[in-house]
Amino acid sequence: MAERPEDLNLPNAVITRIIKEALPDGVNISKEARSAISRAASVFVLYATSCANNFAMKGKRKTLNAGDVLSAMEEMEFQRFMVPLKESLEVYRREQKGKKEARKDKDKKADSEEQDKSREEDNDDDDERMEEEEPNDEEEVDN
Amino acid sequence: RLARLPLARVKALVKADPDVTLASQEAVFVLARAAELFVETIAKDAYVYAQQGKRKTLQRKDLDNAIEAIDEFAFLE
Numbered sequence: 001m002a003e004r005p006e007d008l009n010l011p012n013a014v015i016t017r018i019i020k021e022a023l024p025d026g027v028n029i030s031k032e033a034r035s036a037i038s039r040a041a042s043v044f045v046l047y048a049t050s051c052a053n054n055f056a057m058k059g060k061r062k063t064l065n066a067g068d069v070l071s072a073m074e075e076m077e078f079q080r081f082m083v084p085l086k087e088s089l090e091v092y093r094r095e096q097k098g099k100k101e102a103r104k105d106k107d108k109k110a111d112s113e114e115q116d117k118s119r120e121e122d123n124d125d126d127d128e129r130m131e132e133e134e135p136n137d138e139e140e141v142d143n
Numbered sequence: 144r145l146a147r148l149p150l151a152r153v154k155a156l157v158k159a160d161p162d163v164t165l166a167s168q169e170a171v172f173v174l175a176r177a178a179e180l181f182v183e184t185i186a187k188d189a190y191v192y193a194q195q196g197k198r199k200t201l202q203r204k205d206l207d208n209a210i211e212a213i214d215e216f217a218f219l220e
Contacts, residue, residue: 008155008156008159009152010148010152010153010178011148011149011152014147014148014149015182018179018182018183018186019182019183019186019201021183022182022183022184022186022187023186023187023190023201026199027190027193027199027200027201028199028200028201029186029200029201030200030201030202030203032202032203033189033201033202033203033205033206036203036206036207037182037185037186037189037206040181040185040206040210040216040219041178041181041182042156043218043219044177044178044181044218044219045153045156045157045174045177045178046156046159046160047218048174048177048178049156049157049160049163049166049174050160050162052170052174053160053162053163062164062165063164063165063166063167063170064157064163064165064166064167064170065166065167065169065170066167066169066170066172066173068170069170069173069174069177070173073177076215076218077214077215078177078180078181078215081177081180081181084176084180085173085176085177085180088172088173088176089169089172089173089176092169092172093169096168
């Protein structure tokens, strides 16, 4: 499945932090266990993606959306993730909306400095494509 | 909810699937969050075995035990 397995790893630092936060204080984790969990998480994403993609195809859509991922969770028997995921998604949507409005205000100011220009509205807001720029969520690279 | 997986890395995993054409930013976000929840879950489930073994260090075998015992983790076998 994977072409270059090294590139499909999730950062060790973040994985370790998540594990530490999930376990009681004073509990340690061996390097092998941490590695195994990291790999399992990657497999989880790959499997969930494939599952979600089936839902997208069923809906005759070429773009995988959040709903497809939620459906995949249910299919994979991770129903207990649904509520926290939906809540996180709500927060994320609000954050994205806030960022968008901030960008529009900035652009509006720039425009009015350049004299009147009519701006085209961005209609496909909610489902941005993968090519779009990421918000700065990038963590430090592992190793 | 402090630790966050970088969306770019998750996106790379999504792109690795040849059947996937495109994924929305929201989809990538939900996948990242789900992966975080998954890590929490599997760590806790594995820890049960470490406790049984009276250990305070989670080891690889605890993972293996959890994966074998729990249905939802069957896809990892």
